Amino acid sequence: VAILKSLRDCERVVRLYDYEYVRKDQVLALVMEKGDQDLSSIITAAIKKGALDPTGVKFYWFEMLQAVREIHEKGVIHSDLKPANFLFVDGKLKLIDFGIASTTQADVTSVFKESPMGTLNFMSPESLQLVDHEAGKHCLKISRKSDVWSLGCILHHLVLGYTPFQHIQSTAAKMTAIAGASYVINFPEISDPNLLDVLKKCLQRNPNQRPTIQE
Template identity: 30%
Template sequence: MQPLEAGEPLSIGAYRLLGRLGAGGMGRVYLGRSAGGRTVAVKVVHPHFALDEQFRARFRREVEAARRIGAQWTAPVLDADPDAPVPWIATGYVAGPPLSAAVTEHGPLPEHAVRVLGAGLGEALAAVHERGLIHRDVKPSNVLLALDGPRLIDFGIARAIDATASLTSTGVSVGSPGYMAPEQIRGTDISGAVDIFSLGAVLAYAATGSAPFLGDSSAVLLYKVVHEEPELGELEGGLREIIAACLAKDPERRPSPDELARRLLPGGAAAAVAAGWLPGPLVREVSR
């Protein structure tokens, strides 16, 4: 967490800000605390989105939908204000690093942890899709690793921006080039299968330490996702087969979220998490 800088808000809504957790193309994330002592993550969109009434309307709808998800492996939406001068959303704070940071610092996860990760996120996506939602931006930085299980984050803002921005018109794309599904890149009709493709890429990254599609520019990455097979390194056996199925170019060939979770961990994620799922170095980091 970084200290607040001059010009940054000291509070948002009912939450006193304690520091900045991160920033990206869509906005900034702050650690906040309510008057009752609850710790939350507050995401504030970039001001230029606030000027777009279409964005605000979409954001309002998506936040209300996200409130209803309530899946075990997601960070719950607690509060939001789409009508604020700069719209924001508050979710439960998850004490754990993003997958991206964990792999960068500690290397790939062991197979058991990858299976628990995939099963938990598969169960989360099943709940999301059952409510007619699509996440659209499943990537390592949107997956948090906590002692009590993985969490999929960043609902609401990504889907709202999807209605008001495109890669060609504004330089903002919903989805990250190396993790977007082929049909997402082509701009054709999409379904929840795009999230499964992205999750497959996330699991490949978690298991090997490298994304399955690499390139020195967004254009190269997008081309490879659409036209080339993924690079899965030394992955082998059942885990390789499952991840490869998620990364099928044809969305009809990808497993459903429930099927993916069962194939990865037939007994479900909860029991495996309760028995301890993170490797020692990550346990020590999260426990500090």
């Protein structure tokens, strides 16, 4: 709720109008802006027909970039970007579900989390890799670049009809493939070389090598 309140003036975030916490039932009720259709249902319908046309891919990609750019400029890392969390409202794609989002200070680029959270097919390698933190504690180091990886997975889904690790059925094997540098992501040839270049840049395993949203 605190993050949603801090993003109330963002055009690309579904608006929070009011909320109430019912303590005896331990229920949090939110009154939010109503959306029309999420991106997941749009992609599913398009795949059934064959594939999204290049114009559609570029439109949805631009809309997603606008939404994520806005929250990154506010110091918010979403951490669970996936098609179901982008919602069309009056013709604009907006972000929903900030349940595992984090905020960063102006001079800080990363946050530390104790355990992996998110939707596995869209999770970045670093969101599954433990690193040393204070007092010998192992944590996961997450940054805005983690959201860029997730966007790359969504773009892969838009262009090719599936996410990079979707074919791996076992959860453990999928986590190993995402986190392990030895697993090579296969990029089939596509007609637009610029789109292929963006895909490869977003899905760099080293977060420092991924572009920012502005780039």
